[in-house]
Amino acid sequence: MIDFELTGDQKLVRDEVRAFVDREVVPYARAWDAGETFFPPKVVEGLGALGIWGILTPEEYGGAGLDPVANALIIEEVARGDGALALTVASHNSLCSGHVNLAGSDEQKRRWLPRLATGEVLGAWALTEPGSGSDASGMRTTAVRRGDGWALNGTKMFITQGSVGGVTVVLARTSPEKKAHGVTAFLVPQGTKGLSVSKKLEKLGMRASDTCEIVLEDVVVGDDARLGDVDGGFLDTLRILDRGRIGIGALSVGLARGALEASVAYAKQRAQFGRPIAEFQAVQFKLADMKARIDAARLLVLRAAVLAARGQRHTAESSMAKLFASEVATWACGEAIQIHGGYGYTREFPVERHWRDAKLCEIGEGTSEVQRMIIARELLGTLRSAA
Numbered sequence: 001m002i003d004f005e006l007t008g009d010q011k012l013v014r015d016e017v018r019a020f021v022d023r024e025v026v027p028y029a030r031a032w033d034a035g036e037t038f039f040p041p042k043v044v045e046g047l048g049a050l051g052i053w054g055i056l057t058p059e060e061y062g063g064a065g066l067d068p069v070a071n072a073l074i075i076e077e078v079a080r081g082d083g084a085l086a087l088t089v090a091s092h093n094s095l096c097s098g099h100v101n102l103a104g105s106d107e108q109k110r111r112w113l114p115r116l117a118t119g120e121v122l123g124a125w126a127l128t129e130p131g132s133g134s135d136a137s138g139m140r141t142t143a144v145r146r147g148d149g150w151a152l153n154g155t156k157m158f159i160t161q162g163s164v165g166g167v168t169v170v171l172a173r174t175s176p177e178k179k180a181h182g183v184t185a186f187l188v189p190q191g192t193k194g195l196s197v198s199k200k201l202e203k204l205g206m207r208a209s210d211t212c213e214i215v216l217e218d219v220v221v222g223d224d225a226r227l228g229d230v231d232g233g234f235l236d237t238l239r240i241l242d243r244g245r246i247g248i249g250a251l252s253v254g255l256a257r258g259a260l261e262a263s264v265a266y267a268k269q270r271a272q273f274g275r276p277i278a279e280f281q282a283v284q285f286k287l288a289d290m291k292a293r294i295d296a297a298r299l300l301v302l303r304a305a306v307l308a309a310r311g312q313r314h315t316a317e318s319s320m321a322k323l324f325a326s327e328v329a330t331w332a333c334g335e336a337i338q339i340h341g342g343y344g345y346t347r348e349f350p351v352e353r354h355w356r357d358a359k360l361c362e363i364g365e366g367t368s369e370v371q372r373m374i375i376a377r378e379l380l381g382t383l384r385s386a387a
Contacts, residue, residue, distance in 0.1 A: 002302075002303055002306050002307075003306075004299065004302055004306075006069070006073070009066075009070070010066075010069060010070050010073060013050075013051075013064075013066065013070055013073070013074060014070075014073045014074070014077060016050055017050060017052065017073075017074050017077040017078065018077045018080075020046060020047070020050060021077055021078055021080065021081035021082075022081070024042070024043055024046055025043065025078070025081035025082050025085060026081045026082075029081055029082035029084075029085070029208075029350070029353070030347065030350065030353065032082065032084065032085075032207075032208035033082075033084065033207045033208055033353050034207075034347070035208075036202070036207040036208065037208060038164055038208060038209075038210050039085060039088070039208060043085070044119045044122075045119065047089070047119060048118045048119035048120075051063070051064035051066075051117075052064075052074060052078075052089055052119075053089075053092060053093070053097075053116060053117055053118060053119040053122075054093075054097065054113070054116065054117025054118065055070060055071045055074060055089075055093050056068070056071055056093055056094075056097065056098065056101065057093075057097055057101060057113050057116065057117045058101070058113075061109055061110070061113035061114055061117065062113065062114035062117040062118060063097075063113065063117040064117075067305075067308075067309040068243065068246060068304075068305040068306075068308040068309045069302065069305045069306060069309055071093065071094075071246070071247065071250075071305070072246055072247065072249070072250035072301050072302065072305045073250070074089070075089060075090050075247050075250040075251050075254065076250045076251070076253050076254035076257065076298070076301075077254065078254065079250070079251045079252075079253070079254025079255050079257075079258065079357075080254040080255070080257050080258040080261070081258065082208070083205065083206055083251065083254070083255050083353075083354065083357030083358070083360075084205075084206045084207060084208035084209040084357065085208065085209075086251045086254060086255075087160060087206050087209045087251065087357075087360070087364075088122070088160065088161065088209055088210075090244070090247035090248065090250075090251055091123075091124075091125060091160040091161065091244075092116070092122055092123050092161065093247070094240065094243055094244040094246075094247045095123070095125035095160075095169070095240060095244055096116065096123025096124060096125045096161075096165070096167070096168075096169050097113065097116045097117070097123055098240050098243060098244070099125065099169045099185060099227060099236065099240055100112055100113055100116070100123075100169070100187070100227065101113070102228075102236055102239060102240060103185065103227050103228030103229075103232070103236045104187075104227060104228075105224075107224070108187065108224075108227065112167060112187065115166070116167075120166075121165075121166030121167055122161050122164055122165050122166055123161065123165055123166070123167055123168070123169070124159050124160060124161040124162055124165030124167070124168040124169070125159070125160070125168070125169045126156035126159050126162075126168050126169065126170045126171060126214060127156075127171045127237065128156065128157050128158045128159070129141060129154065129155060129156055129157055130155055130157045130213070133158075134366060134367065134370045136171075136180040136183060136234055136237070137179040137180040139154075139171065139172070139173050139180075139183065140154055140155075140173070141153065141154025141155070141156065141170070141171070141172045141173065141216065142154060142172055142173050142174075142176070143172035143173065143174050143184055143186060144174075146220060148222060148223055149220055149221055149222040149223055149225070150174075150186065150220070150221055150222075150223065150225070150226070151218055151219065151220050152170060152172050152186060152188070152194075152216045152218075152219040152220075152221065153216055153217060153218060153219070154172060154215075154216050155198070155213065155214070155215050155216070156170065156213065156214045156215075156216070157213050158201070158211060158213075158364075159211065159212050159213070159214050160209055160210065160211055161210050162197055162200075162210060162211060162212025162213070162214050163197045163200060163210055163212050164210045165190060165210075166189065166190050167187055167188065167189050167190065168187075168188050168190070168195070168214070169185055169186070169187060169188075169227060170185065170186045170187075170188050170216065171183050171184075171185050171233050171234075171237065172184060172185075172186060172233075174230055174231055175230075175231050178231060180234045181231060181234055181235075182231050182234075183231065183233040183234040183237070184226060184227075184228070184229075184230050184231055184232065184233045185226070185227040185228055185233040185236065185237075186221055186225050186226055186227060187221075187225045187227050188216075188219060188221060188225065192219055192221065193219070193220070194216060194217045194218045194219035194220070195214065195215075195216055195219050196214065196215050196217070197212045197213070197214055197215075198212075198213045198214065198215045199212065199213050200212050201213065203360075204356050204359060204360075205353070205355075205356030205357040205358070205359060205360055206356075206357050206360050207356075238315075241365055241366065242308070242314060242315050242318045243308055243318070244365050245304075245318040245319060245321065245322040245365055245366065245371075246301060246304045246305050246308060246314075246318050246321060246322070248322050248325075248326065248361050248364060248365050249297070249300065249301040249304070249318070249321035249322045249324075249325040249326070250301050250305075250325075251361060252297065252322070252325035252326045252328065252329035252358065252361040253294060253297050253298045253301055253325050253328075253329070255329045255333060255354045255357055255358045255361070256290070256293075256294045256297065256325075256328055256329040256332040256333065256354075256358070257294055258350065258354050259290075259329075259332050259333045259335075259336035259350075259351050259354045259355070260287070260290045260291060260294060260332060260336065262336060262340075262349060262350055262351050262354075263286075263287060263290070263335070263336045263339045263340065263351065264278075264287060266339065266340055266343075266349070267283050267287065267339060270340075270341075277339070283339055286335050286338070286339055287339075289335070290332045290335055290336070293328045293331070293332065294328060294332060296324070296328075297321070297324055297325035297328045297329075298325075300317070300320055300321040300324050300325065301321045301325055303317055303321070304317040304318045304320070304321040315374065315378055316374065316375050316378035316379070319366070319371040319374040319375050319378075320371075320375055322361070322365070322366070322371055323368055323371035323372065323375070325361070326358070326361035326362045326368065327362060327368060329354075329358040329361055330355070330358045330359055330361070330362060332358075333351060333354045333355035333358045334355060336351040336354065336355070337351050337352060337355055
């Protein structure tokens, strides 16, 4: 049985983040998007004061020590105001800090987690390459033994926090003959010789999120930079992505909710034919469908988050949450534009930005097609086991 009743602490942190977003994010999100600029230090520091950069990090390492349910609630609240900021929060916590939490040594955790938890250092996570995304077996970045350490060479693409991250988790092939099961993770601090940003990417949405292509040219790190077991990086990555997809699902819910709230407000004040358009059944039906599907998406996200909090397997549940919520978000934001009419197509209202931001959720951390493959594989495996 899954109980969806929030605890007092979960409600408190949700409400604190909501107030912060209304005050420090919503009024500025449009300008950040238009300028494609990363968030000012005031916002990073403010989120740090709320413990947002260390949501899932244990208290002993300076984190908030919260659970995946709280993480989902926080990401939803941030996304309601700005998808790009929510993407930064989600990737920092779920991917970079998540990998250190999962596979780091005691020394690595002591060195990095306290700084990541406060936002003093933002984290990046480098898996995708120009020629490989979902297919990790196509990875070309290599890590070769050199003395007591490793030499890393390759190119990584679509790296969130790629130029502003203080440390990057880099996945590289250490045993090419093993394909996906010959991958190892390494912690590479910003400023390491040979690590560079080759270009910043211009994107449809999430424009205020720092996204780059990075190059590793004979980047030499010690064995103490190795994160987890040699050749164990792929299995760790699967566990990290299971949790990361809950975050993307929550982000999707937040974007859709932001579009719905904007649509309700607009429909009440926009008059046509002598009355607010909220009184027209065509508009009411759109709003009703949006509300129903957004709530359904949230329940899928919370189910996966509860299972993760319990330490139970949640691969299929995370994929279902991400798949359904991301597609609902794109659809709902499109409906919001339609409700706004011509104004929805302008940057004067936030719904066009939410729509542009939402599309990434169908692509990042595994496309919708990949999610369907995962769900089908889990389903058919269950059916075979039952037979």
